[in-house]
Structures are given as C-alpha cells and as structure tokens.
Amino acid sequence: MPPCIHHLTNLRVLNISSNRFSDLSLDALATLPALAEVYASKNALTGSLFPSTVTVLPSLRTLDVSKNSIASLAWASTTTSLSLPALTYLNISHNRLIALPNLSTWTSLISLLAEENAITTLPPGFTDLQQLHTVILTSNDIKVLDDRIASMKSLETLEVAGNPLREKRFLTMGTEVLKREMSRRLALTEVMNADGKGGTMVLESAIVEHEEGEDEMF
Numbered sequence: 001m002p003p004c005i006h007h008l009t010n011l012r013v014l015n016i017s018s019n020r021f022s023d024l025s026l027d028a029l030a031t032l033p034a035l036a037e038v039y040a041s042k043n044a045l046t047g048s049l050f051p052s053t054v055t056v057l058p059s060l061r062t063l064d065v066s067k068n069s070i071a072s073l074a075w076a077s078t079t080t081s082l083s084l085p086a087l088t089y090l091n092i093s094h095n096r097l098i099a100l101p102n103l104s105t106w107t108s109l110i111s112l113l114a115e116e117n118a119i120t121t122l123p124p125g126f127t128d129l130q131q132l133h134t135v136i137l138t139s140n141d142i143k144v145l146d147d148r149i150a151s152m153k154s155l156e157t158l159e160v161a162g163n164p165l166r167e168k169r170f171l172t173m174g175t176e177v178l179k180r181e182m183s184r185r186l187a188l189t190e191v192m193n194a195d196g197k198g199g200t201m202v203l204e205s206a207i208v209e210h211e212e213g214e215d216e217m218f
Contacts, residue, residue, distance in 0.1 A: 001021070001023070001024070001025035001028065005025060005028045005032075008032060009032060010034055012035060012037065013036065013039075014038050014039070015039040016039070016043065017040060017042055018041070018043075019042075020043060021043040021045065022043070022044045024049065026049070026050055026054050026057075027051060027053055029057075030056075034059065035057070035059060035060060036059055036086075037060075037061060037063075038060065038064070039062075039064045040065050041091070043068055044068065044069070045068035045069065046068070046069045046070065047070070047072070048071065048072045048073070048074060049065060049070050049072070049073050049074070050074045050075070052075040055081060055082060055083060056084070056085075057083075057084055058085060059086055060084055060087055061087060061108075062087075062089045063084075063089070063090050064089075064091040065092055065095070066091045066092060066094050067093070067095075068094075069095060070092065070095040071097065072097060072098075072099065073092070073097070073101055074101045081102055082102070082105075085106065086108055087106055087108060087109055088108050088109060088110045089109075089111045090109065090113065091111075092113065092117070093114060093116055093136070095117050096117065097114070097117040097119055098118045098119060098120060098141075099119060099121070101123065101124075102124040103125040103128075103129060104125030106125070106129065107129065108131055109129050109132055110132060111134045113134075115137065115140070115159075116138070116139045116140075117139075118140060118141050119137065119140040119142060120140075120142060121142060122146050127148040127149055127152060129152065130152065130153060131154055132152060133154050133155065133156055134157040135155065135157065135159070137158075138159050138160065138161045139161075139163070140160075141163065142160065142163040143164055143165060143166050144165070145165065145170060145182075147185045147189070148182075148186070149182050150179045150182035150183035150185075150186055155175065156175060157175055158178065
C-alpha cells in the first residue's frame with residue numbers, strides 16, 4: 001500500500017482485488033473518514049486482518065477479503081471488541097478463520113458470507129443482529145446452532161451444509177423450517193424451566209398450543 005494512502009481523505013472505494021498484497025494497512029485506512037467499501041479478495045493476506053490498534057471503522061459498509069489466508073479478523077478474535085456499526089456486507093469466504101469476533105455492535109449487517117473456513121461456533125452477538133438477511137456458513141466446523149436464531153426476524157437465508165452438526169437434520173432444512181423448529185424448542189425449554197406443580201400437564205398443553213399457533217401462521 002502506498003505510504004501516502006492516509007492523505008486520500010475523500011477516498012470512498014478501495015479495490016485491490018487479485019493482487020499480492022500481504023497487508024491492508026488498516027492503520028492508515030482507519031483514518032480515512034469517507035472510506036465505505038474495501039475489496040481485497042484474491043490476495044496474500046494472512047494472520048490477523050485488523051491490527052490491535054484498530055478497533056472501529058465507523059463508515060465502512062462493504063468488506064470483501066475472500067480467497068485469502070486470513071486466520072482471524074481481530075487479535076484474540078473471540079474476545080476483542082471490533083466495532084463495525086455501518087457494515088452491511090461482509091465476505092470472508094475461503095480463508096482460514098476458526099472464530100469470529102463479537103458481532104453485537106455490527107447492527108447494520110445484512111449479508112455474512114463465510115463459507116470454506118474452519119469456524120467452530122456461531123460468534124457472540126450473532127442472534128442479536130436483527131437486520132441480518134443472508135448467512136452462508138457452508139463447509140465450516142460448526143457442531144451446534146443457537147435456538148435463538150428463531151428470533152432473527154429478518155433472516156431469510158441460512159446455509160450450513162458441510163458442517164459436522166450434531167443434529168444432522170438441520171443440514172437440509174430450509175431457513176423458515178429451521179427457525180420454526182428452533183421456536184418450538186425454545187417454547188419447550190421455557191416450559192420445562194418453569195416452576196410449579198403439574199409440570200407434565202403444562203408441558204403437554206404448551207406443545208398443543210404451540211402447534212395450534214403454527215397451524216394458524218402457516
């Protein structure tokens with residue numbers, strides 16, 4: 001990256017795809033107030049994408065770093081707070097990621113493409129993203145899905161084929177069917193955790209009411 005990059009204060013779109021960059025110089029890019037789109041697929045990026053000195057990019061809306069060899073998005077990615085509040089599109093497919101950072105501040109995220117990695121779990125804050133519409137997590141190492149996915153109202157596409165899920169039936173379920181099943185599981189869990197007498201009768205009643213409610217909705 002040229003040393004003068006930090007002087008380009010009006011730079012809005014940076015496209016360096018299909019080159020041999022090994023570093024994005026995010027320290028410099030983070031100082032650019034207008035930068036909204038970064039395309040850096042098919043390069044030689046490795047290690048951690050965001051250095052420890054960069055914890056927020058307030059104006060970044062699109063980030064495509066697919067087809068590199070990135071091992072993590074942020075230093076200590078499972079705990080580091082990386083704030084990308086304006087990000088709507090993230091493509092990190094075909095890398096070497098094993099985890100994603102906390103996504104709770106990525107409130108504008110609509111599309112998350114992360115197939116062909118080694119991600120083992122859904123990241124913290126994932127089910128809080130109420131704008132999220134499309135999630136592609138095929139061919140990772142995820143074993144368990146979070147039942148709270150049922151509450152993600154905007155989520156219309158969730159692809160998890162090619163993961164070693166403990167519940168294999170989820171691999172071929174459509175997104176709406178999957179959310180419906182998780183909603184059922186959440187309802188049953190709430191009833192089972194409820195205190196009071198007649199637990200079995202309450203549980204059976206809740207199952208019937210939940211199924212009748214589904215019949216009215218679908």
